[in-house]
């Protein structure tokens with residue numbers, strides 16, 4: 286971009302309602318429910334976080350973090366392959382492998398980096414990579430970084446994915462998808478994708494950033510709920526900063542896969558290791574999530590309550606059974622107005638606009654968590670129904 290184009294580019298974003306503004310959000314203020322935040326001086330109920338289990342404010346995680354910080358300090362000092370790999374990282378990886386039922390797991394600093402690392406390690410230049418059209422940006426960027434030829438199949442269309450795999454002149458290297466789609470809340474057709482990947486000998490990568498901890502009878506994610514094994518889905522990516530209330534991510538798979546990533550995933554190799562106190566908090570989150578399984582049930586129960594009430598009030602909903610509940614609004618301008626109206630009514634619900642979602646598919650992304658209560662959910666639905674009545678683009682169906 287040329288230097289003189291900077292201001293016009295920002296003005297153009299502003300004109301099309303696509304300018305982003307960061308708001309300072311004070312999380313977990315004293316004497317508030319854990320679902321409340323203070324945004325620029327105003328107390329609001331937060332329906333926008335990914336803290337599905339309400340663990341981010343859990344005292345056990347904070348204690349694990351503080352205890353580890355007093356023993357190990359705040360920084361890991363180096364990358365994993367130099368001298369930054371500590372006991373907490375090793376223990377976290379073992380526990381994640383056991384939790385996901387895989388031989389090994391590798392802890393990354395973020396989910397974004399995990400996807401960059403795994404995609405660029407498994408897809409070689411010139412090979413084909415097939416992605417769901419609504420895949421997360423980090424899977425797309427990982428594919429681009431690998432130099433592979435990226436192709437996208439229509440959202441959740443496993444038959445199209447299979448056809449594209451069959452048509453590929455060279456055997457495709459990778460088929461990748463989100464488990465739960467981050468902006469839509471729906472779940473990929475994993476059994477069909479697994480069959481297609483196996484038939485065409487492609488790696489299947491499932492990024493279960495929003496499913497792990499929440500979905501499945503024991504919260505082990507979309508693979509558990511679909512009854513799929515490590516054999517069906519050889520590469521599983523999960524995050525620790527969403528349901529697990531801490532920070533970081535992991536790739537779980539066979540011992541050989543993890544060993545390859547240690548050698549080839551540049552976003553693992555060339556970066557400072559996650560601070561050990563963060564790994565300690567993630568370990569505690571794994572234990573707490575399993576011990577306090579009511580958190581998962583609560584998030585799902587409030588999700589069902591939200592859907593039933595919203596349905597009755599005529600608030601348009603998407604097909605999602607997960608705590609991610611998008612409310613379609615239709616344009617960036619209308620979505621921003623709806624966000625503002627909800628803020629005035631006491632709710633923090635963020636408008637999701639292009640390029641995060643396709644133009645014309647702008648929405649409010651409501652997320653339910655174990656930290657909410659029934660009254661907050663009911664009040665949100667009431668406010669949403671008023672917002673929808675006021676918006677031409679979001680009339681109740």
Ligand code: PMP
Pocket residue numbers: 394395396397398400421423463467492494495524525526533534
């Ligand atoms: N994958 C998906 C599907 C996500 O939604 C996100 C986070 N928005 C990531 C990966 C990245 O995870 P992290 O925030 O840990 O970088």
